[in-house]
Amino acid sequence: MESATNITSFIAGQIENSGAYEVYIPNKINHNFTFCDNRTLKLLEEATIQLSRLNYACCSMEFYNMFTNMHVHLEALCSNEIEGTHADIKDVLSDNLGEDTNSVKIRNLYKTTHDFFTDEKLRNANIYTINMIEKINKSLMKDVKPSKYHNGKIRTEQNFIGGNNILNALFVPPPAKLVPELMQDLNDFWENEDYFIPKLIKIAIYHFQFETIHPFMDGNGRTGRLLIALQLRDSRLLGLPVLCLSNYWKRNRGRYYEALTTVRYTHNLEYWVRFFLDSIINASKERLETIEKIQHLQKEYSKLIFKSFKSPVNYIEVLNRLITDTPIIKVKDVQDWLGITYQGANKIIDNLLTLGILKEENENKRNRIFIFKEYYNLVFESEG
Numbered sequence: 001m002e003s004a005t006n007i008t009s010f011i012a013g014q015i016e017n018s019g020a021y022e023v024y025i026p027n028k029i030n031h032n033f034t035f036c037d038n039r040t041l042k043l044l045e046e047a048t049i050q051l052s053r054l055n056y057a058c059c060s061m062e063f064y065n066m067f068t069n070m071h072v073h074l075e076a077l078c079s080n081e082i083e084g085t086h087a088d089i090k091d092v093l094s095d096n097l098g099e100d101t102n103s104v105k106i107r108n109l110y111k112t113t114h115d116f117f118t119d120e121k122l123r124n125a126n127i128y129t130i131n132m133i134e135k136i137n138k139s140l141m142k143d144v145k146p147s148k149y150h151n152g153k154i155r156t157e158q159n160f161i162g163g164n165n166i167l168n169a170l171f172v173p174p175p176a177k178l179v180p181e182l183m184q185d186l187n188d189f190w191e192n193e194d195y196f197i198p199k200l201i202k203i204a205i206y207h208f209q210f211e212t213i214h215p216f217m218d219g220n221g222r223t224g225r226l227l228i229a230l231q232l233r234d235s236r237l238l239g240l241p242v243l244c245l246s247n248y249w250k251r252n253r254g255r256y257y258e259a260l261t262t263v264r265y266t267h268n269l270e271y272w273v274r275f276f277l278d279s280i281i282n283a284s285k286e287r288l289e290t291i292e293k294i295q296h297l298q299k300e301y302s303k304l305i306f307k308s309f310k311s312p313v314n315y316i317e318v319l320n321r322l323i324t325d326t327p328i329i330k331v332k333d334v335q336d337w338l339g340i341t342y343q344g345a346n347k348i349i350d351n352l353l354t355l356g357i358l359k360e361e362n363e364n365k366r367n368r369i370f371i372f373k374e375y376y377n378l379v380f381e382s383e384g
Contacts, residue, residue: 023158023172024264026212028185029205032195033269040270043277047200050284051237057291058240067291068117069324070379071242076109079225079246082253089380090361090371093328104143109222112139113241116230127230128190130154130183133215136226141219154179155217171261173214182213190231199235203228204276205269211260225249242291248283293378298323301357308355314338314348319357327372327379328361 015022035041058067077089085102092106116122116136125132138152155176162170174182186209190202197205210224225246232238249256259275262268298319305315321337322329334345349370352358361369 030189047277047280054284055238075244078250093326137223203231204273322372327376
């Protein structure tokens with residue numbers, strides 16, 4: 001029987017000279033691991049508890065997907081911002097994104113996440129094969145220019161992270177010729193059930209190795225973080241993509257990169273695992289707190305609407321749509337939701353303005369925009 005690898009003495013890889021620059025060659029990971037630091041086990045216990053609480057909240061709420069749409073938007077925005085792609089979240093929510101590269105990347109991540117969680121064919125696919133991961137990356141990088149680097153194929157060229165060129169790069173991943181073999185080992189590790197590695201630990205190790213291999217010319221971070229959401233789902237740890245781990249990592253970007261780098265140069269993989277588990281704990285607590293506040297807000301404003309109107313049905317529908325669809329709307333949105341006249345929709349919005357539920361976002365009387373400000377702040381208050 002194969003002996004287990006002590007995770008704290010795990011040799012993550014080695015640096016090799018490639019002429020003018022040094023490349024990092026990660027070791028394969030399809031083997032067993034053991035743990036010798038009780039801090040890791042304690043964090044694993046706490047992370048499992050917090051994820052279970054979040055998963056229960058998602059499955060038990062009256063509108064089980066009430067918060068999914070908005071949190072997928074938040075994740076798409078923050079995952080891109082980790083990579084330096086910035087856009088105004090209000091433009092994202094009001095569908096005012098243009099066709100520039102940043103806007104396309106955010107739109108692609110939102111749509112790809114939505115598709116992989118709702119499309120039955122994609123839900124049942126083995127998404128961890130090289131071919132499927134290529135499809136995920138291709139979807140994320142669709143219409144992003146220059147297209148020769150964004151073809152959704154495992155790279156055949158050398159890439160690098162940080163710096164202006166490969167000579168002053170912060171990190172140079174393994175040579176392209178080794179990537180297929182390393183990716184196959186990564187897939188074998190994920191599918192291997194012979195070793196009793198807890199799923200959260202397995203996801204942590206997988207993410208470290210994926211980001212170290214850096215198998216694509218672009219979109220590696222976005223692809224890797226989307227895979228975390230899918231792995232949590234497939235491991236029955238979290239059924240909906242509401243964790244928003246990228247929101248936490250964006251605000252702790254330095255620690256995120258430092259934890260990955262530390263393993264590569266000290267071989268202490270357990271250090272990364274603890275950071276990963278701590279991130280899961282904190283991100284889960286943040287989402288639970290947000291969900292509880294939104295549920296309270298929805299109940300309080302529902303009471304106010306029932307108290308204020310003899311026929312509250314349309315107003316309740318608009319309130320729920322503001323939460324499930326978008327907190328930033330125009331009169332035509334209400335018209336389409338309710339199937340009523342423009343004048344009727346305008347009246348409903350004016351009444352919601354009077355109640356303080358909506359606030360006018362611009363002064364353009366011809367194309368007025370309104371925002372459910374309290375809800376918007378609850379979801380995105382930690383985004384900045």
